[in-house]
Every structure is written in structure tokens, then in C-alpha cells.
Amino acid sequence: MRILYLHQHFSTPEGSTGTRSFAMARALAARGHAVTMACGRYAGSVTGLTDPFRAGRREGEVAGFRVVEFAIPCGNAMGLAARGLAFLRFAVRATALALGEPWDVILASSTPPTVALPALAARRLRGIPFVFEIRDPWPELPRAMGLGSPPLWAGMGALADAACSGAAAVIALSEGMAETARARGAAAVAVLPNGCDLDLFGPGVRSWRPEGLPVPTLLATYAGAHGPANGLGELLRAASRLQAEEAPVTLLLVGDGAEKPAIMAQAAALGLRNLVSLDPLPKPLLAGLLAGSDVGLQCLAPVPEFAELTSPNKLMDYLAAGLPVVANLGGAAARLLAGEGGAPCGIATPPGDAEALAAALATLAADPARRAAMGRAARAQAEQCWDRRLLAARFCEVVEAAGMRPAAQRLAVA
Structure with missing residues (x-):
């Protein structure tokens, strides 16, 4: 299958941020799928691409799958407005990619929630099924923390409703997230939490500590x-x-x-x-x-x-x-x-x-x-x-099931 994987914050293990999407993309590619990872320039991430950007974009193969990186900086140190603008810019570039190539299934991994916009556009205009992955529930958490405003929360809620109800399947990282997805109309929900990279972390790793610590401590x-x-x-x-x-x-x-x-x-x-x-x-x-x-x-x-x-x-x-x-x-x-x-x-x-x-x-x-x-x-x-390899196998099964709709059904969805 031709799979478009949308994750704005993608990184290989050489970066300092999460590597779940790297592990899942690699697992999908290992099962014979043609995977394209679309991402931005997230602070702390290392995408594996080194060529210069041309027209705000560069691409290449990393760990057996294609990576398309857009020159859209984003990071936790940025203010809310700047991050919001980065989210929207990525959604625009990713929508063009989603509509421009013949995908069998699209996987949209949130956060941010705006990553659902390209998947929704491709479903409506091309009939391409998509899987929506909830890493952080929006607007539930921003609202609980008092970040943003009621109009913003309402807009995020409407987007979450559309993503959950329109997805062929939803992947949630916790049972609590799964409950929010079902409440928003998700028909099929799989709970697949963050897993453990048992090869990278473990007893065989050479240990070190910062210099100058008290002894003992x-x-x-x-x-x-x-x-x-x-x-x-x-x-x-x-x-x-x-x-x-x-x-x-x-x-x-x-x-x-x-x-x-x-x-x-x-x-x-x-x-x-x-x-x-x-x-x-x-x-x-x-x-x-x-x-x-x-x-x-x-x-x-x-x-x-x-x-x-x-x-x-x-x-x-x-x-x-x-x-x-x-x-x-x-x-x-x-x-x-x-x-x-x-x-x-x-x-x-x-x-x-x-x-x-x-x-x-x-x-x-x-x-x-x-x-x-x-x-x-x-x-x-x-x-x-929590072995990530076992979780990745189930992850692949969910994505594969979503992409198995007959081609005859992949007409524009009203």
C-alpha cells in the first residue's frame, strides 16, 4: 500500500524528541508498504535529511521509507500564536501532498490537531481513507489548563469531531483518549500506548553522569x-x-x-x-x-x-x-x-x-x-x-485494515 504518514514533529533516534512515528513508519515499511513521512522542522528533531531545502521542501529516504520535510520551524519554546501559525502552515503544505499523489491510506498523527485537515481534505476530495492518531486530546487538555479561549476550544472541538467521526479508525494512546474519541463519533478505536524501545534503552548501555555531582548522591x-x-x-x-x-x-x-x-x-x-x-x-x-x-x-x-x-x-x-x-x-x-x-x-x-x-x-x-x-x-x-515492536505490529494491522477498502469505494465522499 501507498501510505502517507503525517506527523509534524517526526524525528529519528538521533534527535532528542519522541521516536514513536519513526518506529511505526519503519515497521510499516518492513511489511512491504511504500511509506512517505511528511513532517516539519521540530526543535530537537533530526529527520535524517541533510540536503538543502528547495522551495521550502526537501526529501529523501530514511530507514527504508521516504521523508518529506517542510521548512516550517516549530518548538515548545515558541509562543502559542507562533506555534499555531506553524501548525496551519504545515497543514497547507501537507494538504497539497495529500491531494497530489495516489495514496491508499493516510495516517494523521496529532499533536497538533490541525494535522487532521489534510486527511479530511483527501477523504472528501479523493475518497482516501485515513487513520487518526490521538497523542494529546485537543481541546480537552488546553481547556483544562486554561490555555486559549472558548472560541479556540470550540474550533478545535469541531475539528476533533470531524477527525474522529470521519476516520476509518482512531488510534488512541490511552483508554481516556479512546473515550474522548468514541464520544466524538469514532466508529473503531484501538488503544496503543507509547511503547518501550528495548534496544536503545536497557542494561547493556554504557552509562555516564554529569561531572561535578556530589558523592554519594x-x-x-x-x-x-x-x-x-x-x-x-x-x-x-x-x-x-x-x-x-x-x-x-x-x-x-x-x-x-x-x-x-x-x-x-x-x-x-x-x-x-x-x-x-x-x-x-x-x-x-x-x-x-x-x-x-x-x-x-x-x-x-x-x-x-x-x-x-x-x-x-x-x-x-x-x-x-x-x-x-x-x-x-x-x-x-x-x-x-x-x-x-x-x-x-x-x-x-x-x-x-x-x-x-x-x-x-x-x-x-x-x-x-x-x-x-x-x-x-x-x-x-x-x-x-510495553515492547514497542509488539505494539508496532498491532499499529500496522490497524493501518492496513483502514487501507483495504475496495478501489471502487474510493470516490469523492460527499
Whole structure:
């Protein structure tokens, strides 16, 4: 089949951002499909293309599939309006691609939600079926965080309704996201969460740590975006509490985002000597850093909707690395860390409770045997439940089923 895969934030593992779409595109290509990945220039991504852009576009083969990259910068450090403009520019360029070649199926991966616009246009004007992947539910999460305005949320809601009801299938990263898709009219929904890259992260990786850390210290690493949704102020408050108690814990924040300058300024104002910051790292370097860490940190702002409407990619990286996890989340993440019937692989603290977060880290610092047991349970759960290769096989089946409509049915859809 000829598959157009739309993901504005695509990256190979050489970048510092998520690689789910790389893994899924590679899996589809390995099954004999002609896959074209269309993307923009996302901050921290590495697409694998090095030729100069011509007319705002370049393309080439990466890992067995075609990549079309548009010269449209986008990143978490940009303001809301600038990102919105980048989303719309990508939608326009991707629509021309969707309508310009004979595809059998289109896969539109959101975020951003505007990636659904090219798929909807191709369905209406060419009768091409599409699969809509929900990575972040819009407008549910922006509305819960108070980002945007009622008219914007209404517009995003109308787009989400059209995408879910018009898709041949919806792929959701959590059960909570699946519920929102069904409520918006999705006929077929598959829940396929973020998975673990067991080859990149794991016990055989050469470990490293930043220089100058106290000895001994428990190194607790947060690797991810520094934006409003991440609520990293809670980590600063926990670090302050740990420092006051002279606990042997160092917090390491790896990443970038709109709030990073303010976070680091606040850390300096608090005089935090137990908090270190690094810029985003390519995935292979991050794998070594996690191998040298003692705990993985998962942090989100205290928004109730996050409990069931998120599927954090960094959490899967921690599990694959065999790290015990301390998270400030309830819901799905808390159940995962509790082991859901198996051995626990981390500690979930109440959202917004910096004292509980600090206490969890201090507890693990004082109990190496418990840390080791949780780390073994984390890797075991990664292998048994979240192996990305197994999830990719199911992902391919959903896309293939959507593209198997008879050619006679692929007329313009009114």
C-alpha cells in the first residue's frame, strides 16, 4: 500500500524528541508498504535529511521509507500564536501532498490537531481513507489548563469531531483518549500506548553522569519538555525541601521549553545546589544518562484531566532503562507504577504535593535494595507489556485494515 504518514514533529533516534512515528513508519515499511513521512522542522528533531531545502521542501529516504520535510520551524519554546501559525502552515503544505499523489491510506498523527485537515481534505476530495492518531486530546487538555479561549476550544472541538467521526479508525494512546474519541463519533478505536524501545534503552548501555555531582548522591533525572503542562515548579520545591533536610539527592532536569529560563532563574533564587540542568540530548546519549541515573522523574502540572488523558513517552524510557520511577500523577501512571497486580516499579505521589515527592525520593535514597527491586520490576514490565515492536505490529494491522477498502469505494465522499 501507498501510505502517507503525517506527523509534524517526526524525528529519528538521533534527535532528542519522541521516536514513536519513526518506529511505526519503519515497521510499516518492513511489511512491504511504500511509506512517505511528511513532517516539519521540530526543535530537537533530526529527520535524517541533510540536503538543502528547495522551495521550502526537501526529501529523501530514511530507514527504508521516504521523508518529506517542510521548512516550517516549530518548538515548545515558541509562543502559542507562533506555534499555531506553524501548525496551519504545515497543514497547507501537507494538504497539497495529500491531494497530489495516489495514496491508499493516510495516517494523521496529532499533536497538533490541525494535522487532521489534510486527511479530511483527501477523504472528501479523493475518497482516501485515513487513520487518526490521538497523542494529546485537543481541546480537552488546553481547556483544562486554561490555555486559549472558548472560541479556540470550540474550533478545535469541531475539528476533533470531524477527525474522529470521519476516520476509518482512531488510534488512541490511552483508554481516556479512546473515550474522548468514541464520544466524538469514532466508529473503531484501538488503544496503543507509547511503547518501550528495548534496544536503545536497557542494561547493556554504557552509562555516564554529569561531572561535578556530589558523592554519594541519588541521581533523579527528569528528561522532557519544560512547559506549562509539566509543572516543574514542583520539582524545585521538592529540591528545596531535600536540600534543607540534607538528603543525598540530586535532581537533574534535561530538556528545553518556554518555561526553562524562568525555572532556572527560580532555582538560582532559591540557591538550589542539588539541582542540575542539561540541554536536550540525542536519544543515544539520553540512554547512557538514564543508565547512570538512579531514579526517573515524571512530573506534570496538577491538572485532574492528566490522570487518564496522557501517555508520557518519558515514562516508557525510564521503564526500558530499568529505573524506578517517582511520579506526581494519579490514574493510569499510578496504576502502572503500582504494578497492576505485579511488583511495583515506582512511587506515585499526589499531584502538586512537593513534600510527598521529596519524601519519596529521600526514601529511595535510603533504601538501595528497594530501588534495585523496583528497577528490575520496571524492566520486566517494559519487556512483558510495553515492547514497542509488539505494539508496532498491532499499529500496522490497524493501518492496513483502514487501507483495504475496495478501489471502487474510493470516490469523492460527499
